[in-house]
Amino acid sequence: MATTNLEVTDAAETSSTEDLQVSDAAADSTFAEVDDRERIKPAIEFRDVHLAFDDRKVLDGLSFKVQRGETKIILGGSGCGKSTTIKLVLGLLKPDAGQILVNGDDITNYTEAEMMKVRKSFGMIFQEGALFDSLSVYDNVAYRLHEQGVPEEEVEQEVRRMLHFVDLEDAIDKMPIELSGGMRRRVGIARALVGGPEVVMFDEPTAGLDPPTARTICELAIKLRDLEDVSSIFVTHEMNNVSYLTSEYAAVNEAGEVIFEKEGERLCLTNTKVLMMREGRAIFSGTDEQLQKNDDPYIKRFLHGR
Template sequence: MNSHSFVDPRQTTPLLADEVVRLTDVHRRFRETVALDGISLSVRKGEIIGIIGRSGAGKSTLIRCLNGLERPDSGEIAIEGTRIDRLTESQLQPLRRRIGMIFQHFNLLSAKTVEANVALPLKIEGLAKAERLARAREMLDLVGLSDKAAAYPAQLSGGQKQRVGIARALAARPALLLSDEATSALDPETTRSILSLLKEINHKLGLTIILITHEMDVVRSIADRVAVIDAGRIVETGPVQSIFANPEAPITRRLLEGSRPRLPEHLVDRLRSDASRLVLGVDVSGDYAQRQLFTDLVDAFRQGANLVQGGVEHIQDRPMARIFLTLPAQDASLVEQVKFRLAAANARVEVLNHV
């Protein structure tokens, strides 16, 4: 079925050629509580975008607006060019088949087999039994659970249940997959396997994925881009590597605290008591982080700079360095020399003022 065949042409809105989702100045409030406060965002075909924020930031309301379970008070939401904020419930039904959902708690039917759970959306759609079972088996093969078709959810591990949830979400061949805290209930090893599966599916199917999460490690693992939401507003957005290397919004920095190198407490205490040293935090990404960074600092080390903490890690396939330096506080020329050289390499340099 053509995804636009059920919609009056006046209810469509032109998107850029590769856009799947566009939100324009979306507002939603519940009595005195503002849930969404002017959200604007576009998502391209084949992109994985992470929408991250603390509890109560507006993530749940946003995802419910994207799948049509909530209506915005104002603004526009377009999926594949269709204004879903204007549709009736009956008009929304076929469009929802273009949107797959995976959930934190799996939402599988315990009395149905794995195969029947995956085939259920197709049964609701009215497909013939042979066709929907064939598609269910195809999806179970894609998620690595061909041998579990006849099992029941109670016989599966948490990771296996989430794989069934992913297979079910993909059964109707959606254009968009929404992941609502889908790994929050899983252990770290299982989380890594699920995220790897989502990245593989993204590559194989060219599927657009929106990850709603409060975990930066989820975003850094597979997302191409991240949008940070706080108090119903998007406060920062950009490529994942750029946001990790140079977070600007205070909430982004707080969200990143647990996933970036930081000074251990014993060093913080020691440096605070040493008024003669100035502390710099340095973030830099790309080849410079691996090759040139420390060469450029050799002269500074000779003049009394010390490296006290840090190193190089990789965000997906891009190297990033976060280091902490101390410099003689009285040597203003050395401080400026180091700051200038690092800034010339697009490093983010923060004077921590003795921590």
């Protein structure tokens, strides 16, 4: 049942892409209205990706797409290949077989130097933050700009803007060792967002955090999706993360404050899909409603704990 869902979704995506390729002339007018032809290309696409470490298969024919502006939640138990998937997108690992496309370009066989350019359009948030211990919060967030030789006044402006986004302006001069787990993740998010990445990847960003802090991290992901139009991959195994990301949306009220509202019964404003993985394969792809109704025993056990 779950596999059927996946096939149906993929088939629908493929056919829509083919239609566009066939009728380019007819599509021009449509794209002029949409105002952005590039948005039709998936931000990230995996085509039958395989990867093994020695004799252990980590990914076994994984295929999926992340559309522009979409948040894809990759759900699954420990060791099912979730984190490996985002490392492959960044080129930190290379697949044994299959193709990985970023903005329609096949990056599978890119060299490290070519990948460095691709990585500029990505932001990555690691499990424990992965902040540079020897650098202050300011220097961590400013890292990418310092590497690019941006003037210090501009760097400071951007760092303060990003720390304001994650609500951590007071920690600007602290060292990573002085921060709590949640603060480290938020600094990691600020660092990843510098330079305006098109795609942000979260690798279990709420693991080991208390519920309010985990909620804050999810709110940041929602803000990125709804207010900054950023595509993202959100790797997690926690169901409350899925619930926040699929049922709430961010908006700006009349006072200019960001507010989070629950989508109603008939209103669907969240651009979030779920991909469920098991033993290196996608066993489900679709919306959270479809996931809840799925009959697969493994998925049921994962969702309800029994």
